[in-house]
Amino acid sequence: MVATDLQSLLDAPDAHDPTDFPPQDVAPGLRLLDDSLRCSVCRDFYDAPMSINCGHSFCSLCIRQALDAKQECPSCRQPATEAHLRKNTAAESAVKAWSESREFILRLSKAEERRHVGDLPAANGSSGHEDSEQRPRKRQRTLSEEDSDAEVEYLGGTSPYFSSRGSATNSHIRAQETGLPSKSQSQSDSPLSEHRSPNSSSVVECPLCQRRVPLESINQHIDSGCTLTPSAGGPSSSRPHASRAGSRDKDKQKAQWTKLFDGGSGAAPPSRRSKEKQKERASEAGEAEYLPKVAYATLKDRRLQEMLAEHGLPTAGDRAAWERRHQKWVTLYNANADRAPADQQSPAQLKRALKRWEDGLRAANARRAAADVDAGAHQRANSAAFRELVEAARPKKAAGTGREGRAGEDGRETTGMQDNSLIIVQRTLDVRKHNLED
Amino acid sequence: MNSRSGNATALRRLMTEYKQLTSQGAPDGMFTAGPVSEDDFFQWEALIMGPKDTPFEGGVFPARLTFPSDYPLSPFKMRFDPPLFHPNIYPDGTVCISILHAPGDDPTMYESASERWSPVQSVEKVILSVISMLAEPNLESGANIDCCKLYRDNRAEYERIVRQSIQEQLGL
Numbered sequence: 001m002v003a004t005d006l007q008s009l010l011d012a013p014d015a016h017d018p019t020d021f022p023p024q025d026v027a028p029g030l031r032l033l034d035d036s037l038r039c040s041v042c043r044d045f046y047d048a049p050m051s052i053n054c055g056h057s058f059c060s061l062c063i064r065q066a067l068d069a070k071q072e073c074p075s076c077r078q079p080a081t082e083a084h085l086r087k088n089t090a091a092e093s094a095v096k097a098w099s100e101s102r103e104f105i106l107r108l109s110k111a112e113e114r115r116h117v118g119d120l121p122a123a124n125g126s127s128g129h130e131d132s133e134q135r136p137r138k139r140q141r142t143l144s145e146e147d148s149d150a151e152v153e154y155l156g157g158t159s160p161y162f163s164s165r166g167s168a169t170n171s172h173i174r175a176q177e178t179g180l181p182s183k184s185q186s187q188s189d190s191p192l193s194e195h196r197s198p199n200s201s202s203v204v205e206c207p208l209c210q211r212r213v214p215l216e217s218i219n220q221h222i223d224s225g226c227t228l229t230p231s232a233g234g235p236s237s238s239r240p241h242a243s244r245a246g247s248r249d250k251d252k253q254k255a256q257w258t259k260l261f262d263g264g265s266g267a268a269p270p271s272r273r274s275k276e277k278q279k280e281r282a283s284e285a286g287e288a289e290y291l292p293k294v295a296y297a298t299l300k301d302r303r304l305q306e307m308l309a310e311h312g313l314p315t316a317g318d319r320a321a322w323e324r325r326h327q328k329w330v331t332l333y334n335a336n337a338d339r340a341p342a343d344q345q346s347p348a349q350l351k352r353a354l355k356r357w358e359d360g361l362r363a364a365n366a367r368r369a370a371a372d373v374d375a376g377a378h379q380r381a382n383s384a385a386f387r388e389l390v391e392a393a394r395p396k397k398a399a400g401t402g403r404e405g406r407a408g409e410d411g412r413e414t415t416g417m418q419d420n421s422l423i424i425v426q427r428t429l430d431v432r433k434h435n436l437e438d
Numbered sequence: 439m440n441s442r443s444g445n446a447t448a449l450r451r452l453m454t455e456y457k458q459l460t461s462q463g464a465p466d467g468m469f470t471a472g473p474v475s476e477d478d479f480f481q482w483e484a485l486i487m488g489p490k491d492t493p494f495e496g497g498v499f500p501a502r503l504t505f506p507s508d509y510p511l512s513p514f515k516m517r518f519d520p521p522l523f524h525p526n527i528y529p530d531g532t533v534c535i536s537i538l539h540a541p542g543d544d545p546t547m548y549e550s551a552s553e554r555w556s557p558v559q560s561v562e563k564v565i566l567s568v569i570s571m572l573a574e575p576n577l578e579s580g581a582n583i584d585c586c587k588l589y590r591d592n593r594a595e596y597e598r599i600v601r602q603s604i605q606e607q608l609g610l
Contacts, residue, residue: 015450015454015457017457017458017461018458019457019458019461019462040557040558041451041510041557041558042447042450042451043450043451043454043455044450044451044454062557066511066557069511069540069541070541070556072556074556074557075556075558077556356446357445360445360446360507361445361507364445364506364508
């Protein structure tokens, strides 16, 4: 169980990262694409992405927490505050689309990678195992073949394609070979491989999606990205409902468009739709849905407890715990309000998240407290030895500066901090002083 | 497992970083890093190769990385075990480098805010910084003052000590 923990964790579906995709030379840009849709703080896909004044985007929760710690952009360190946060709806819809298509593209690119690794050594015979080596060779081979073909055509002049179109088609093919090696390869290889079944002449297996497709429409099928049916293209789904000006005309227009797009189905009764719209507008208009930040130092205990109770939060623990809890709640709540309405969590879910966070914090504190007690106990137990060491160190300096008393006190104060070797601290102080005098 | 993990965000991010390090590898294979054991993702061990053309060349230095539960909001701690003789490494092995200091604290009063920890830093970036620190010590914020002084006044002796300690470590 324990032994497999690490691997199973890494294989878990939520442990995804850009390196799931083949490297740049096999799948150009895919890793970068996956990476560019991730928050640089949590390394996960943007959850309610927000831009700040410098243009960098982060998950709402990530940037809010980072700004609580320090009011600057985590990436470029330009000063920033929560007032600068703006929703990045473009990134949000890109993430949504990408997470939906990711598995599909991953499957395609993996198949492509396998084909790269699997086919080429067989074709080239002597070629090495490294991908980067194979690809130029393959390209070279096809190029030279084509060149010789072209020569034959030019010399013989018997080719049916020749005269008007011969050179054009050849250069076209060559462009395909060099520009899109993966695609052309899949097209040129598939007729040779076992996918091809000459008997069932009318149906072939698509090399990309493995679906059975009529031979005559395979090219259209591939060109259409393996969606045989011409896509109806749903503009309504991706349309941003942006009219925050809220003018009646626009609403009316929108309603008409909606009616149009709902078309035959028309299932949703208009009242529900408009209600949803209202909700959306409300969340877009914003302020009412967000919780204000609180200056806790100005609050009485009673008031703070009331505020926790208002949101149905527990009032266990001391005042510091209340403040922590309320602050985290405000952050969680506001970050949740930044999500698209469909993705928002219920207050109960948020409360569970808050509890998980607090449990984790408690566990971490318990651990740290245990470590601290150890260090403190060690210092107390060895205080006599430390004192001896200090005494031993003093006479040496007495000749030098005559200020040993002060230096000793400085040393004692610093020991509490981190490493408890007083001697080193004291020597550090000495040398610093020397350096200054130099 | 869960008793220790505490923060789901931190765990998730550490997993991603580890996965990326294992599948991509470090640049030039200068280091490796990963969790010490399966049931504690917040304790890592790193093996760092001594950079070329420095006295540290040829050495392999193990270091312990300890992550806080609110990682990446707070930086992790890095400690060479056994300690290295270097101006910016405390005698107990803890690394003193500005990229590992949270914006609030400044033990040496020499650091500008621009080179501090920020949540977008990562294990990889920090270790690369540490490697360049091995090559070029920063005497303004020394952690091992004896070593600083030696480095400044008697470079040859400093390099001899470093080389000797590496040979001892390798059992030569």
